[in-house]
Amino acid sequence: xxxxxxxxxxxxxxxxxxxxxxxxxxxxxxxxxxxxxxxxxxxxxxxxxxxxxxxxxxxxxxxxxxxxxxxxxxxxxxxxxxxxxxxxxxxxxxxxxxxxxxxxxxxxxxxxxxxxxxxxxxxxxxxxxxxxxxxxxxxxxxxxxxxxxxxxxxxxxxxxxxxxxxxxxxxxxxxxxxxxxxxxxxxxxxxxxxxxxxxxxxxxxxxxxxxxxxxxxxxxxxxxxxxxxxxxxxxxxxxxxxxxxxxxxxxxxxxxxxxxxxxxxxxxxxxxxxxxxxxxxxxxxxxxxxxxxxxxxxxxxxxxxxxxxxxxx
Ligand code: ZN
Numbered sequence: 001x002x003x004x005x006x007x008x009x010x011x012x013x014x015x016x017x018x019x020x021x022x023x024x025x026x027x028x029x030x031x032x033x034x035x036x037x038x039x040x041x042x043x044x045x046x047x048x049x050x051x052x053x054x055x056x057x058x059x060x061x062x063x064x065x066x067x068x069x070x071x072x073x074x075x076x077x078x079x080x081x082x083x084x085x086x087x088x089x090x091x092x093x094x095x096x097x098x099x100x101x102x103x104x105x106x107x108x109x110x111x112x113x114x115x116x117x118x119x120x121x122x123x124x125x126x127x128x129x130x131x132x133x134x135x136x137x138x139x140x141x142x143x144x145x146x147x148x149x150x151x152x153x154x155x156x157x158x159x160x161x162x163x164x165x166x167x168x169x170x171x172x173x174x175x176x177x178x179x180x181x182x183x184x185x186x187x188x189x190x191x192x193x194x195x196x197x198x199x200x201x202x203x204x205x206x207x208x209x210x211x212x213x214x215x216x217x218x219x220x221x222x223x224x225x226x227x228x229x230x231x232x233x234x235x236x237x238x239x240x241x242x243x244x245x246x247x248x249x250x251x252x253x254x255x256x257x258x259x260x261x262x263x264x265x266x267x268x269x270x271x272x273x274x275x276x277x278x279x280x281x282x283x284x285x286x287x288x289x290x291x292x293x294x295x296x297x298x299x300x301x302x303x304x305x306x307x308x309x310x311x312x313x
Pocket of ligand 1: 011013222224271
């Protein structure tokens with residue numbers, strides 16, 4: 001790729017179970033802001049919930065499809081999937097988070113990787129998250145009465161993708177998408193986009209003997225990387241089309257961003273999403289997340305959709 005199109009993470013999207021538990025965990029326990037209540041555009045009887053900072057800036061967004069009651073089987077994390085979603089927390093806040101998670105019934109364990117301490121916790125649907133302590137993440141966090149700027153999550157920090165063949169995966173991401181190898185530790189290889197800071201890390205976990213992961217409840221569905229605008233998205237799609245074996249989708253209108261999806265090496269599903277227009281296209285920053293927003297083509301179905309969705313709070 002001659003021009004660096006990827007800037008960093010845009011969002012992570014997971015298939016989860018119960019909507020109310022999901023909402024309670026990500027907002028009340030982790031302290032993220034619900035920045036959008038909408039529906040899965042491909043399956044509108046299921047919510048699409050977006051959590052992030054005040055404005056839902058790309059790079060802070062974690063999104064879920066709460067599929068409980070829809071007959072979706074449990075997934076199995078494994079090769080070809082994002083197996084860990086990483087958020088950044090301020091240096092020195094790890095003990096606060098351990099106590100807080102335990103108070104709310106979520107046991108956390110401590111790990112250390114690439115010289116950074118992190119807490120591991122399973123969310124209510126069994127998704128593995130890491131809260132990684134960093135000293136150089138200067139993004140302004142969303143705060144609550146219980147979580148001050150001294151502790152608050154800054155945004156996404158990394159994703160871990162499990163792969164069975166490490167060398168071809170490293171070659172793929174470095175040659176085609178502009179990542180460089182930053183460090184290796186045990187089965188983990190950390191790749192980074194040029195800024196090499198929070199939200200720009202893609203870690204590969206080498207698991208040669210594992211069976212491929214299976215999509216379903218409790219697994220990450222896809223990870224999205226941000227590009228500046230529609231022109232950059234188009235350029236990226238052209239680039240992907242020229243690479244052997246890749247089949248990027250058409251550009252899709254996701255209302256809050258425009259996207260291309262493409263399966264990468266080992267089948268991991270990546271999305272490439274524009275930074276504009278953002279979450280204020282249908283409600284003001286103050287109002288974000290307070291009411292169900294439907295894409296224009298679903299407005300006529302609002303009464304039916306509303307009757308099918310469980311209350312969030
Ligand atoms: Zn997405």
